[in-house]
Amino acid sequence: MKMTPELINKHGIKPEEYNTIKKLLKREPNLLELGIFSAMWNEHCSYKSSKKYLKTLPTKNKKVIQGPGENAGIIDIGDNDALVFKIESHNHPSFIEPFQGAATGVGGILRDVFTMGARPIATLNSIHFGSHNNPKTKNLLNGVVSGIGSYGNCMGVPNVGGEVKFNDCYNENILVNAMAVGLVKKNKIFFSKAQGLNQPVIYVGSKTGRDGIHGASMASAEFDENSEEKKPTVQVGDPFTEKLLLEACLELMEDDSIISIQDMGAAGLTSSSVEMAAKGNLGIEINLDQVPCREDKMEPYEMMLSESQERMLLILKSGKEEKANKIFDKWNLDFSIIGKTTNTKKLILNFKNEEVANIPLTALSSDVPIYDRKWVKTASTKKVKKMENTKYLRLSEALKKILVSPNNSEKSWVWEQYDHTVMGDTIQKPGGDAAVVRVHQQKKGVAMTIDSSAHYCFADPTTGGKQVVCESWRNLISVGANPIAITNCLNFGNPEKEKIMGQFVESIDGISQACQYLDFPVVSGNVSFYNETHNKGIMPTPTIGGVGLIEDLNNMMTKSFKEINNYIYVVGKTSGHVYQSEFYRVVMNIKNGPPPDVNLFNEKNNGLAIKELILKKLLTSVHDISSGGIMVALAEMCISGKIGANIQMPKSNINMHEYLFGEDQSRYLIEVNKKNKKEVSDFLEKNSIFYELLGKTQNDSLKIEKEFEIKLSELTQLNTFWFKNYFKEN
Amino acid sequence: MKSAVIVFPGSNCDRDVAIALKKFKFENQMVWHNDLTLPKTDLVVLPGGFSYGDYLRCGCIASKSKIMSDVIQHSKRGGLVLGICNGFQVLIETGLLPGILLRNKKLKFLAKNVFLKILNLNNKFTSSYKKKKIITLPIAHNEGNYFANDNILKNLEDKNLIPFKYCDKNGNIKKEFNPNGSSNNIAGILNSEKNILGMMPHPERLIDPLLSGEDGSILFESLIGI
Numbered sequence: 001m002k003m004t005p006e007l008i009n010k011h012g013i014k015p016e017e018y019n020t021i022k023k024l025l026k027r028e029p030n031l032l033e034l035g036i037f038s039a040m041w042n043e044h045c046s047y048k049s050s051k052k053y054l055k056t057l058p059t060k061n062k063k064v065i066q067g068p069g070e071n072a073g074i075i076d077i078g079d080n081d082a083l084v085f086k087i088e089s090h091n092h093p094s095f096i097e098p099f100q101g102a103a104t105g106v107g108g109i110l111r112d113v114f115t116m117g118a119r120p121i122a123t124l125n126s127i128h129f130g131s132h133n134n135p136k137t138k139n140l141l142n143g144v145v146s147g148i149g150s151y152g153n154c155m156g157v158p159n160v161g162g163e164v165k166f167n168d169c170y171n172e173n174i175l176v177n178a179m180a181v182g183l184v185k186k187n188k189i190f191f192s193k194a195q196g197l198n199q200p201v202i203y204v205g206s207k208t209g210r211d212g213i214h215g216a217s218m219a220s221a222e223f224d225e226n227s228e229e230k231k232p233t234v235q236v237g238d239p240f241t242e243k244l245l246l247e248a249c250l251e252l253m254e255d256d257s258i259i260s261i262q263d264m265g266a267a268g269l270t271s272s273s274v275e276m277a278a279k280g281n282l283g284i285e286i287n288l289d290q291v292p293c294r295e296d297k298m299e300p301y302e303m304m305l306s307e308s309q310e311r312m313l314l315i316l317k318s319g320k321e322e323k324a325n326k327i328f329d330k331w332n333l334d335f336s337i338i339g340k341t342t343n344t345k346k347l348i349l350n351f352k353n354e355e356v357a358n359i360p361l362t363a364l365s366s367d368v369p370i371y372d373r374k375w376v377k378t379a380s381t382k383k384v385k386k387m388e389n390t391k392y393l394r395l396s397e398a399l400k401k402i403l404v405s406p407n408n409s410e411k412s413w414v415w416e417q418y419d420h421t422v423m424g425d426t427i428q429k430p431g432g433d434a435a436v437v438r439v440h441q442q443k444k445g446v447a448m449t450i451d452s453s454a455h456y457c458f459a460d461p462t463t464g465g466k467q468v469v470c471e472s473w474r475n476l477i478s479v480g481a482n483p484i485a486i487t488n489c490l491n492f493g494n495p496e497k498e499k500i501m502g503q504f505v506e507s508i509d510g511i512s513q514a515c516q517y518l519d520f521p522v523v524s525g526n527v528s529f530y531n532e533t534h535n536k537g538i539m540p541t542p543t544i545g546g547v548g549l550i551e552d553l554n555n556m557m558t559k560s561f562k563e564i565n566n567y568i569y570v571v572g573k574t575s576g577h578v579y580q581s582e583f584y585r586v587v588m589n590i591k592n593g594p595p596p597d598v599n600l601f602n603e604k605n606n607g608l609a610i611k612e613l614i615l616k617k618l619l620t621s622v623h624d625i626s627s628g629g630i631m632v633a634l635a636e637m638c639i640s641g642k643i644g645a646n647i648q649m650p651k652s653n654i655n656m657h658e659y660l661f662g663e664d665q666s667r668y669l670i671e672v673n674k675k676n677k678k679e680v681s682d683f684l685e686k687n688s689i690f691y692e693l694l695g696k697t698q699n700d701s702l703k704i705e706k707e708f709e710i711k712l713s714e715l716t717q718l719n720t721f722w723f724k725n726y727f728k729e730n
Numbered sequence: 731m732k733s734a735v736i737v738f739p740g741s742n743c744d745r746d747v748a749i750a751l752k753k754f755k756f757e758n759q760m761v762w763h764n765d766l767t768l769p770k771t772d773l774v775v776l777p778g779g780f781s782y783g784d785y786l787r788c789g790c791i792a793s794k795s796k797i798m799s800d801v802i803q804h805s806k807r808g809g810l811v812l813g814i815c816n817g818f819q820v821l822i823e824t825g826l827l828p829g830i831l832l833r834n835k836k837l838k839f840l841a842k843n844v845f846l847k848i849l850n851l852n853n854k855f856t857s858s859y860k861k862k863k864i865i866t867l868p869i870a871h872n873e874g875n876y877f878a879n880d881n882i883l884k885n886l887e888d889k890n891l892i893p894f895k896y897c898d899k900n901g902n903i904k905k906e907f908n909p910n911g912s913s914n915n916i917a918g919i920l921n922s923e924k925n926i927l928g929m930m931p932h933p934e935r936l937i938d939p940l941l942s943g944e945d946g947s948i949l950f951e952s953l954i955g956i
Binding site for chain 1: 740742746750779780782839932938941
């Protein structure tokens with residue numbers, strides 16, 4: 001077939017990139033080879049726009065066993081236990097086909113985790129939709145939530161936490177970010193790097209079909225009015241097969257038959273075979289006649305580019321084939337020896353006794369073009385004049401408005417569709433500051449949270465990047481965990497635009513600074529660019545998945561108020577920063593202004609103090625203060641604890657609305673029993689930590705002295721109203 | 731006391747229930763669905779999960795597994811059989827229990843804690859609930875909406891074969907406290923001989939104070955005879 005500019009363009013390859021390909025091959029590629037280049041050189045697989053900046057992220061600390069570059073990151077949690085975790089986006093497919101797009105997003109991230117030998121113990125997700133008034137939103141939300149549920153529920157992995165947000169900027173580009181966490185013995189970790197010559201290359205799992213062809217390329221381009229036509233590029237998931245694949249892989253991993261293993265995710269057979277061989281500095285030869293196919297007459301091009309789900313590629317120690325085959329046979333899965341490792345440093349594909357592709361592996365790995373894209377600094381947003389009329393705005397009305405707004409509503413409509421208690425170790429369920437899952441049959445627990453702050457990042461990407469890492473850290477602290485490391489999913493628009501690239505560069509800078517300061521490194525992640533439609537991009541949305549350890553679950557903390565007549569303090573300084581707050585956005589309809597400053601020193605100092613107080617058993621509840629400020633945090637503690645609060649405003653020259661709704665960072669609300677009051681205040685003073693007494697817990701209502709009193713039943717009703725009403729349920 | 735947990739392809743609460751059984755000192759064995767005979771056992775547990783991916787109909791393909799003929803024999807001999815969630819669906823599909831399990835009323839998967847009222851203490855599974863008759867257990871299912879014709883329902887009610895009904899925290903059994911739309915708020919049923927129990931809620935998930943409750947423990951205590 002003649003290589004025409006149209007054909008090359010259709011593969012998402014730029015003319016200058018095509019010239020490089022010709023130079024690397026010293027000839028024109030054939031169609032199959034062009035497809036393979038397209039799969040490996042697209043943004044999604046190659047990170048060609050982001051690599052330069054990703055390298056600047058801190059990726060190590062004493063606990064990190066495996067940083068970025070493998071199927072997932074790994075951290076040490078003591079006693080020969082390690083946690084394997086990663087987050088990944090499935091944004092583009094989920095917009096085109098919400099159910100399957102979201103379902104296979106979960107399937108893919110679970111495979112990344114069990115590929116490394118870990119049994120998945122939890123999933124989380126961050127999902128962003130357009131305005132609730134957008135006619136597409138209801139269907140997308142419904143589809144995504146059922147898709148996530150259907151896959152995870154069937155796999156029997158608890159879905160323990162997440163976030164659901166709405167904003168106009170996602171009207172034509174929703175975000176579906178899924179995170180999985182697995183548990184592995186430190187001496188039983190499996191990697192993807194191939195080793196040894198003439199070792200058998202094995203294909204296991206589902207058969208290859210014609211679904212998902214060029215999925216990764218789709219995720220590397222903007223949408224337009226023809227996006228609907230991309231439906232065939234969305235994969236179709238089969239969680240049942242994946243459950244079998246999980247059990248079969250873990251069974252085979254019990255001994256040392258496997259040299260290396262990699263799941264077939266984006267760009268399927270192509271990327272898995274190329275990455276394994278390239279990492280091992282070997283060659284790989286595949287006989288495509290041996291690839292199990294779902295349909296008749298599949299061509300090499302289709303086999304290599306299909307993104308059919310639930311497939312794995314293994315390199316076995318030769319001689320172990322029969323034993324491995326038996327296990328996959330027991331689980332009713334395909335098992336086929338499709339090739340071998342070689343010393344050619346080439347990817348060679350044979351089909352019907354003919355060589356159909358021959359590509360040096362470096363051309364698909366180290367020689368992938370890296371771009372140093374132009375970028376511009378994000379202009380700082382101007383502070384508009386503060387609203388002076390807030391004194392006529394009733395505090396109670398403002399609180400009510402925020403509690404019934406979609407972004408601040410209680411999300412049980414979502415997480416009740418996810419099995420969050422299977423595996424019998426979910427200690428802190430969805431709805432808390434962080435989810436907590438017990439390490440099976442031990443006293444320690446894993447704390448996990450997933451967070452994003454697109455508004456902050458849009459207004460100031462550096463500060464926003466810092467803030468979202470801090471929020472993740474704070475959420476882990478709030479449940480009594482020791483924060484260890486993060487995984488990040490960087491959702492941005494088109495990086496070929498200088499402004500977007502600027503948002504990316506600056507966000508990474510912010511993330512990097514906070515990770516460095518808090519000793520909270522990035523161990524895995526994913527970049528999703530081109531979240532754009534008709535030239536309009538999303539707000540920069542870096543999503544952070546944080547993981548920490550609670551050494552003894554008896555020291556776990558929750559946000560629910562526990563008993564009446566306890567003292568309530570705010571820890572950390574309140575200055576009343578209301579720009580970019582829920583209060584300004586939802587109640588005052590003001591969208592300009594900078595996000596709250598992030599002071600990393602205070603963040604760390606305050607957080608470590610809270611952690612210490614929890615360990616000393618001096619606190620009865622802790623909640624981090626984030627969106628909605630002190631007021632919303634109080635309401636949430638009341639609602640979840642079914643205990644009220646009586647608040648006397650501290651003497652302050654800050655306007656009351658700003659004090660209660662400001663979103664200053666590094667703050668926590670704590671509940672302290674009378675008997676510990678002195679010890680807590682002494683401790684905070686000794687550590688030079690700013691704190692103020694807010695009031696006391698009480699029965700039945702949330703009261704701000706001289707302002708308002710709302711019954712708990714009304715607060716709860718307000719907070720759960722929106723989702724029920726949106727889906728017209730009783 | 732000996733127990734056997736059947737593992738079907740797609741079972742995913744098999745480990746959880748095995749751990750619960752061990753905690754209450756059962757000598758437990760896992761049994762693969764393709765085996766032809768059960769080991770010597772007093773209790774057979776069909777665990778929750780998505781056997782065969784819930785394809786065709788929940789529990790349908792599993793009900794035709796090789797091991798099931800021996801499970802049926804075991805039950806005919808008076809041996810105890812407990813089906814939880816997907817296990818309940820399998821029991822219905824084998825015909826060991828009457829009725830059917832439809833999709834939930836709201837057509838959505840539902841995972842939450844529910845209140846249950848214990849209505850029969852006179853059987854091997856629930857006798858220890860005499861100390862606590864209103865309990866909390868988690869449900870997690872898409873097809874738990876129990877449905878049967880009037881004759882079957884009347885028989886179940888008349889013979890007191892419904893040990894669990896959905897209720898509120900005070901034990902009021904009303905439609906509004908029914909999470910999935912099941913007939914008569916049914917959450918679990920016994921066969922006439924009361925040696926087979928099928929239930930949608932998961933007792934194996936609440937056996938530990940850290941898991942916010944131990945109401946599930948009482949079922950295992952009943953079985954082991956504490």
